[in-house]
Amino acid sequence: xxxxxxxxHVEIEGKKILKGLNLEIKPGETHAIMGxxxxxxxxxxxxxAGRDGYEVTKGEVIFEGKDLLDMDPEERAREGVFLAFQxxxxxxxxxxxxxxxxAFNAVREHRGQEPMKPREFNQLIKEKAELLxxxxxxxxxxxxxxxxxxxxxxxxxxxxAILDPKLCVLDETDSGLDIDAxxxxxxxxxxxxxxDPRKSFIVVTHYQRLLNYIVPDFVHVLVDGxxxxxxxxxxxxxxxxxxxxxVNDNLSA
Amino acid sequence: xxxxxxxxxxxxxxxxxxxxxxxSLNGSKASPLxxxxxxxxxxxxxNGFPTPRTSEDWKYTNLQPIVKNxxxxxxxxxxxxxxxxxxxxxxxxxxxGDRLVFLDGVFAPILSEITNxxxxxxxSFSDLEKSSDKQHKDLLxxxxxxxxxxxxxxxxxxxxxxxxxxxxxxxxxxxxxEKPIQLLFxxxxxxxxxxxxxxxxxxxxxxxxxxxxxxxxxxxxNTYFTCAVTEAFLDESADIKHYKILEEGSEATHYGHMxxxxxxxxxxxxxxxxxxxxxxxxxxxxxxxxEEIECHLYGLSVLSEEQHVDNFTVIDHxxxxxxxxxxxxxxxxxxxxxxxxxxxxxxxxAQKTDAIQSNQAILLSEDAEVDxxxxxxxxxxxxxxxxxxxxxxxxxxxxxYLRARGISEVQAKHMLMQAFAIDIFQEIEDDFxxxxxxxxFLELL
Numbered sequence: 001x002x003x004x005x006x007x008x009h010v011e012i013e014g015k016k017i018l019k020g021l022n023l024e025i026k027p028g029e030t031h032a033i034m035g036x037x038x039x040x041x042x043x044x045x046x047x048x049a050g051r052d053g054y055e056v057t058k059g060e061v062i063f064e065g066k067d068l069l070d071m072d073p074e075e076r077a078r079e080g081v082f083l084a085f086q087x088x089x090x091x092x093x094x095x096x097x098x099x100x101x102x103a104f105n106a107v108r109e110h111r112g113q114e115p116m117k118p119r120e121f122n123q124l125i126k127e128k129a130e131l132l133x134x135x136x137x138x139x140x141x142x143x144x145x146x147x148x149x150x151x152x153x154x155x156x157x158x159x160x161a162i163l164d165p166k167l168c169v170l171d172e173t174d175s176g177l178d179i180d181a182x183x184x185x186x187x188x189x190x191x192x193x194x195x196d197p198r199k200s201f202i203v204v205t206h207y208q209r210l211l212n213y214i215v216p217d218f219v220h221v222l223v224d225g226x227x228x229x230x231x232x233x234x235x236x237x238x239x240x241x242x243x244x245x246x247v248n249d250n251l252s253a
Numbered sequence: 254x255x256x257x258x259x260x261x262x263x264x265x266x267x268x269x270x271x272x273x274x275x276x277s278l279n280g281s282k283a284s285p286l287x288x289x290x291x292x293x294x295x296x297x298x299x300n301g302f303p304t305p306r307t308s309e310d311w312k313y314t315n316l317q318p319i320v321k322n323x324x325x326x327x328x329x330x331x332x333x334x335x336x337x338x339x340x341x342x343x344x345x346x347x348x349x350g351d352r353l354v355f356l357d358g359v360f361a362p363i364l365s366e367i368t369n370x371x372x373x374x375x376x377s378f379s380d381l382e383k384s385s386d387k388q389h390k391d392l393l394x395x396x397x398x399x400x401x402x403x404x405x406x407x408x409x410x411x412x413x414x415x416x417x418x419x420x421x422x423x424x425x426x427x428x429x430x431e432k433p434i435q436l437l438f439x440x441x442x443x444x445x446x447x448x449x450x451x452x453x454x455x456x457x458x459x460x461x462x463x464x465x466x467x468x469x470x471x472x473x474x475n476t477y478f479t480c481a482v483t484e485a486f487l488d489e490s491a492d493i494k495h496y497k498i499l500e501e502g503s504e505a506t507h508y509g510h511m512x513x514x515x516x517x518x519x520x521x522x523x524x525x526x527x528x529x530x531x532x533x534x535x536x537x538x539x540x541x542x543x544e545e546i547e548c549h550l551y552g553l554s555v556l557s558e559e560q561h562v563d564n565f566t567v568i569d570h571x572x573x574x575x576x577x578x579x580x581x582x583x584x585x586x587x588x589x590x591x592x593x594x595x596x597x598x599x600x601x602x603a604q605k606t607d608a609i610q611s612n613q614a615i616l617l618s619e620d621a622e623v624d625x626x627x628x629x630x631x632x633x634x635x636x637x638x639x640x641x642x643x644x645x646x647x648x649x650x651x652x653x654y655l656r657a658r659g660i661s662e663v664q665a666k667h668m669l670m671q672a673f674a675i676d677i678f679q680e681i682e683d684d685f686x687x688x689x690x691x692x693x694f695l696e697l698l
Binding site: 082 | 648649650651653654655656657658659660661662664665668669671672673675676
């Protein structure tokens, strides 16, 4: 088991958001988390990455046998958890190449690897930038500053490709993307999956559209802080046709 | 003792010092500096030390540490030995070019290096006095105190009252001085509180170009007061880059006044780096006395404990079509405090003035404090003046983003603070100077 979430209860400023969430992910699996606005999807993504402001009142999250909730955000990243942000942060004055090198070497050091030689690292950047069709000049500039919405999202997946995590959490990566950018992002993700079949993915999305490109093994429907229904990729199609009310109706039925 | 009595006691103390000082300068009463001193000291006595009560310009900075100490003139006391190795450590040693070293305000020829770059004259006042160089003697007496307003700036008048040694820099017409001119002012260690009065006069002729670095260093934890004045005159189309590095001792008070007069089409920029010292006041007062002038003022402070830095600027736009730009940034830890007072004056004749002022601070502690006092005095109607001040903490979203990529919290904070200061460092053309200042900055975080 790569990730095991058991009976997770989370509050923000006293407001209950997750109310007993269970999820198990094995290496190589892709899980889609779908749900209406306010159901707790992004909370789940953020709690996995270690963002401040959430209080876990009950339950646990075990990543590769270790207590994930006990780790600082940087430790989680080094252990191999990667969050592709819904709203990537602009970092004026933090140069992309400098940022990437620091992040990359922090992860490598944690894995007991030597820092990569600059030439090799530049080659890696070049290769992954091509995969995400990102202009290399853009990567050298201040991180995300002045990037278009699509460029920011591609930059997230680009960073994911560089840092080579075990568990990739994609938080609404499709939001604000046009169809071309969506294809580039999905193509990037699928290439990474092919390169490393043991990588696992949690794809958090409101719409089914992304799942045409990144095909999930499992689809979970999150409503009011709990997974109320799980199935295969066809479940996403049902949802698209029927809307989230269909799940609610089914539940009460 | 009330404040007024204390003030008058204080004046007495400096008066006594002044008399002793004047008497000590055997025979030099005939020197043109003598009349300059007497006149300036009278101006100081008339106004005394400014206090928050007597001067709006000193609202947030109190010179109490100076008022309560009987500082002795460091030049009178036997100077602590400073070796060339010490100097190399304190100076930006790898910067080739002229280097004048002053110990407690007194020129130290053996520690200095004059390279005779073409088109450049660098002399110490003391050296000049002994020489038969009439041309530069005349230059000194003609220009010294011509640019600084001693009635307005009382502490600058105090410096002038004790002026004896200093650096005279002349850049000849059309000369481009390639290597920076470095002035290193070292305060040595004394067992009693001491004061020194460094002085710089820079005269840059038409179409000349040069970089000047003033580097103030303290050795230890002794109490001292550096009272420095720099005057700079830029003739038409002169281009001067000036840097001031402040790494004074932990118990030091530094007062620095920079008076600048610019002629048409000249370009002036100064960047101050307030890295250490207990109380620092940086005054910069450029007068833009011609058309199409560019004037840039930059400042960066990184302070901790109870350090206090006051950046005080007055930019006086006298003629049309000039551009001035001010950017002051500070990072404040512990109980440190930053003050920024920026006045922009636009005279009736100064149409099409373009003046930008910005003051930005990051507070890293709840006990740190920042005060900003922007003032626009505009008498022309077709001008563009903007000013802005921001005070904030480290951006938590940015911090999380970096940490979520595996970067430690400490390093992430450093990266964000480095990013905050990047536009100040980007202005430094010399790679070695930029890297030295940036590395020092990172050490202080």
